[in-house]
Amino acid sequence: MTTGKKVFLAAPRGFCAGVERAIDAVELALKTCGPPVYVRKQIVHNRHVVQSLTERGAVFVDDVAEVPEGALVIFSAHGVAPSVHEEAERRRLRTVDATCPLVTKVHMEAQRFAREDFDILLIGHADHEEVEGTAGEAPDHVQVVDTADDVAAVRVRDPGRVVWLSQTTLSVDEAGERVDQLRARFPDLQDPPSDDICYATSNRQTAVKAMAQRCDVVLVVGSINSSNSVRLVEVALQYGAGAAHLIDDHTDLDQRWLEGGLTVGVTSGASVPEVLVAGVLSALAKHGWTDVEEVTTAQESQVFALPRELRAPRASALRAEPGEHDESAE
Ligand code: SF4
Numbered sequence: 001m002t003t004g005k006k007v008f009l010a011a012p013r014g015f016c017a018g019v020e021r022a023i024d025a026v027e028l029a030l031k032t033c034g035p036p037v038y039v040r041k042q043i044v045h046n047r048h049v050v051q052s053l054t055e056r057g058a059v060f061v062d063d064v065a066e067v068p069e070g071a072l073v074i075f076s077a078h079g080v081a082p083s084v085h086e087e088a089e090r091r092r093l094r095t096v097d098a099t100c101p102l103v104t105k106v107h108m109e110a111q112r113f114a115r116e117d118f119d120i121l122l123i124g125h126a127d128h129e130e131v132e133g134t135a136g137e138a139p140d141h142v143q144v145v146d147t148a149d150d151v152a153a154v155r156v157r158d159p160g161r162v163v164w165l166s167q168t169t170l171s172v173d174e175a176g177e178r179v180d181q182l183r184a185r186f187p188d189l190q191d192p193p194s195d196d197i198c199y200a201t202s203n204r205q206t207a208v209k210a211m212a213q214r215c216d217v218v219l220v221v222g223s224i225n226s227s228n229s230v231r232l233v234e235v236a237l238q239y240g241a242g243a244a245h246l247i248d249d250h251t252d253l254d255q256r257w258l259e260g261g262l263t264v265g266v267t268s269g270a271s272v273p274e275v276l277v278a279g280v281l282s283a284l285a286k287h288g289w290t291d292v293e294e295v296t297t298a299q300e301s302q303v304f305a306l307p308r309e310l311r312a313p314r315a316s317a318l319r320a321e322p323g324e325h326d327e328s329a330e
Pocket residue numbers: 016017018019077100101102103168169198199200201228270
């Protein structure tokens with residue numbers, strides 16, 4: 001018997017290569033060195049991932065100042081400013097840098113354009129860790145541009161030497177709008193050498209765009225501090241979904257959202273384990289949504305190598321007791 005109830009399941013969704021690498025880094029550090037392993041900030045922006053690693057001995061801190069001298073600390077996928085590396089060195093911490101290589105690419109662009117004395121307009125959210133890290137590469141050259149008002153407030157030294165860069169997890173459309181507004185003010189605005197918004201962010205948004213119009217409601221599995229997950233909710237609404245909600249897991253599902261709706265879209269942010277999506281699909285199935293169709297707009301095969309500090313033979317240096325120093329780690 002057909003109930004007319006339908007689920008569209010976006011693909012790609014969930015873990016990206018940068019998140020898998022960051023989580024693998026913490027797990028391997030725990031295995032290699034044993035707990036506690038300190039992690040500066042949430043390794044990835046997902047409550048369940050952080051909770052599960054905490055249970056296995058990871059200790060999440062906001063600042064390297066909270067890490068005992070000589071201990072092992074991992075920097076999260078979102079990246080850190082050079083000042084954080086310097087502080088860790090002063091405290092003789094053993095460090096693993098799990099910054100996503102695609103974030104590192106933007107850091108290197110910031111360094112390069114600062115060296116060439118450009119004014120750098122960094123499109124992104126000022127309070128996001130990734131933006132703090134990228135801006136920290138060249139604080140004298142970078143201005144963060146979030147809203148249209150920020151565009152109006154930008155002041156540059158030479159309108160002929162201005163470049164824009166961006167946070168990796170923005171809405172593709174919104175970032176494009178901001179670039180157009182900046183270019184209207186600075187016609188010679190230079191583009192970054194390649195797209196800063198990463199493949200995972202843009203692929204997840206494309207999949208949501210493809211199904212949004214057919215959905216009465218879209219459920220985005222992800223945490224509130226996950227930029228790319230929040231963007232998926234916005235994209236779903238912009239592209240025609242009747243409603244869209246961000247949920248950490250199936251327990252956040254409110255039955256009232258489903259009343260009168262027949263077609264439900266499901267997707268998840270780049271830091272979300274697939275088991276949480278499976279939980280949402282099971283909860284929907286219990287209420288009659290058993291007909292699930294995947295909407296696939298891209299295939300992903302990206303894989304990143306582990307942080308170099310965790311690759312042999314360097315990994316042995318991480319096991320050093322506090323105070324000992326293994327030159328092979330340099
Ligand atoms: Fe890297 Fe993009 Fe994943 Fe962020 S969302 S960790 S930039 S691949």
